Amino acid sequence: MDPELSAWKDNLRGKGVLPEGMKAAMLAGSSARGWHDARSDFDVYLVTDRPWSSEGTRSFTVPLEPSTVGTESFYVGSRRWEISYWLDTQVGQLIEKVSWEAFRSDLMAGDALTAREETFLSRLSSAVALEGEDWIRQRKAELHDSAFRSFLVARSLGFADGCVEDALGQLESGSAEGATLAARQAFHHAIDALLEAKGEYGSAVQKWLPYRVRAAQPLHISFAEYWAVETMQTYDPADPARWINEVLTLCQDISMKIEV
Amino acid sequence: MGTPAPLAPDDVPARRLDTRIRRMDGSLVLAFGETVVQLSESGALLYEHMDGRRTVGMLAAVLAETYELSEQEALTDTGEFLGYLLENSLAEVRTSGP
Numbered sequence: 001m002d003p004e005l006s007a008w009k010d011n012l013r014g015k016g017v018l019p020e021g022m023k024a025a026m027l028a029g030s031s032a033r034g035w036h037d038a039r040s041d042f043d044v045y046l047v048t049d050r051p052w053s054s055e056g057t058r059s060f061t062v063p064l065e066p067s068t069v070g071t072e073s074f075y076v077g078s079r080r081w082e083i084s085y086w087l088d089t090q091v092g093q094l095i096e097k098v099s100w101e102a103f104r105s106d107l108m109a110g111d112a113l114t115a116r117e118e119t120f121l122s123r124l125s126s127a128v129a130l131e132g133e134d135w136i137r138q139r140k141a142e143l144h145d146s147a148f149r150s151f152l153v154a155r156s157l158g159f160a161d162g163c164v165e166d167a168l169g170q171l172e173s174g175s176a177e178g179a180t181l182a183a184r185q186a187f188h189h190a191i192d193a194l195l196e197a198k199g200e201y202g203s204a205v206q207k208w209l210p211y212r213v214r215a216a217q218p219l220h221i222s223f224a225e226y227w228a229v230e231t232m233q234t235y236d237p238a239d240p241a242r243w244i245n246e247v248l249t250l251c252q253d254i255s256m257k258i259e260v
Numbered sequence: 261m262g263t264p265a266p267l268a269p270d271d272v273p274a275r276r277l278d279t280r281i282r283r284m285d286g287s288l289v290l291a292f293g294e295t296v297v298q299l300s301e302s303g304a305l306l307y308e309h310m311d312g313r314r315t316v317g318m319l320a321a322v323l324a325e326t327y328e329l330s331e332q333e334a335l336t337d338t339g340e341f342l343g344y345l346l347e348n349s350l351a352e353v354r355t356s357g358p
Contacts, residue, residue, distance in 0.1 A: 161280045168278055248277045249312065255281040256288060256308055 009130050012044065017054070017072045017083050023047045024132025024139075028123035035211050041080045045120070045127065047135065052085035062117060064090045069116075086120065088135075094121055095142050103147035103154075112151055115204065121148055122201035149196060154260050156193035156203065160186045164248050176240040183247045187229055190251040194218045197258045220257045221250075266339060267316045272354040273342050274312035279350055295348050302327065303341055310351065316342065 008027065012018050018025070029043040030036040046052070052070045059068040070085040096102075097112050098121070113121070125143055129136045163186035170178035191213065192203040200216035202208055213226050228234065229250065235243045267273065280291040288304040290297045299307055302323060309322050316338060324334035345351035 157282065165278060245277065245312075249275070252275055252277065252279070252281055253308075253311075256283060256304075259283050259286070 005128070005130055008042075008044075011076055011081070012083070012130075015072075015074050015081075017046075017074070019046065019048050019050075019052050019085070021049065022131065023049065023088050024135040025130040026124075026127035026132075026136055027130060028127045030208070032123070032126055032128040033211070033215070035208065041082050043123070044081065044083045044130070045123070046083060046085050047088055047091060047132065048085055049088055051087065057085075060116065062090070062114060064093045064117075066090070084120075091120075091124075091139060095139070095146055095148075098146045098148040098151055100147045103150050118152075119204065125199060125201055144199070149199060150260055152196040152201060152203070153193050153258060156189045156196060157255055157258070157260070160189035160193065160251055160255070163189060164251060167244055167248060171241060171244060176244075179244050180235070180240055183244045184232075186251050187247050190254040191221075191226060193258055194220065194254050220254060267342055267353060269315060269317035269320070269335065271316050272312065272314070273310050273316060273319070273345070273351050274354065275307065275310050276350060276352055290350050292349050295350070297348065297350065302337070306338060306341055307345075312354070 005027075009018075009025065012025070024045075024047040026032070026045050026047075027043070028045050030040050031042045036042070051066065051068070052072075054072065056072055056074075057070045058072075059070050061067050062069055066087070069090070072083040072085075074081050094113070094117055097117070102112055121143060124136075124139060127136060127140075163182045167179045167182035167186060170176075170182055188206070188209065191209065195201075195212050195216045195218065196203070198216045198218060200212045202212060210223075210227065210230070213221075213223055217223075229247060232243070234246070276292060278292065282289045282291075288299045288307060290299065290307070305326060306319050306323060309319055314322075317335070319342075320331065320334040320338040323329060323338055324331055327334075329337070342351060342353075346353065
């Protein structure tokens with residue numbers, strides 16, 4: 001094992017938070033991507049057959065059976081570590097929730113999964129194995145074959161459509177400020193859809209958007225083009241409608257390229 | 261709804277920005293209000309190139325080059341397609357000025 005990954009595992013073992021017979025342990029979130037900064041939490045998912053419990057265990061609820069996920073947190077130096085204990089059967093249920101059958105029933109992503117469930121699946125796709133590589137590879141493959149990607153793409157495109165309507169409505173009513181903000185939101189949702197179509201998830205946290213664009217390298221917009229819109233480089237306060245219309249047109253261009 | 265006037269080669273058609281667009285099973289599907297339209301391959305080609313800058317003539321040239329049509333055939337096909345979009349409020353046109 002990579003010495004750095006081995007050190008991660010040693011830290012977990014030293015804190016006594018690794019269950020016997022766990023199926024998998026994985027780094028998740030920014031640390032798994034190498035995007036973390038000095039203030040980032042380290043997130044670790046552990047997958048077990050039986051619920052984990054210790055003196056320091058807390059939990060959050062999920063609409064699964066059983067309905068709780070245990071968590072532990074601790075500090076190593078100034079760094080906070082957050083450990084979540086998911087059951088193998090819960091992960092199976094999550095993947096079933098985003099089946100193609102569920103997608104074809106017009107269920108919206110926000111209705112199919114809670115935010116925590118979506119975060120878990122999003123992070124699973126890019127998780128780094130500390131233990132249980134076969135389990136992680138198998139679950140990643142199941143996720144890849146599921147409709148998770150299409151759920152998220154459809155949701156982001158729907159959000160983008162809503163923001164486009166808002167922008168046009170604001171422009172028609174003479175509010176360039178409101179239209180500008182709505183156009184920016186539409187653009188973010190369209191970019192999210194483009195990235196999700198490439199399996200690059202994580203739309204919940206805005207600060208990672210440039211990182212995700214760099215990682216996904218979408219064919220239909222370069223990083224420089226994305227960043228020019230993101231930072232409003234051609235926005236003219238004397239003629240905001242021109243920029244707004246260009247951005248909304250770009251949102252349509254993106255929608256045309258993405259297979260839902 | 262009245263039938264739109266025929267388009268001139270210098271007119272500039274544009275997609276309506278409030279049209280919802282999806283690509284499903286390789287086809288472009290447009291929706292505006294209760295109108296839902298699935299475009300043919302050639303229709304999708306024209307629609308994708310309707311960026312509010314290209315004229316009808318330029319769009320026809322794209323069609324002619326892709327499908328090896330004569331200029332007149334391409335202009336006729338492009339005009340029919342754009343007329344359909346305009347009738348269904350899926351496009352708007354900027355008439356070229358003098």
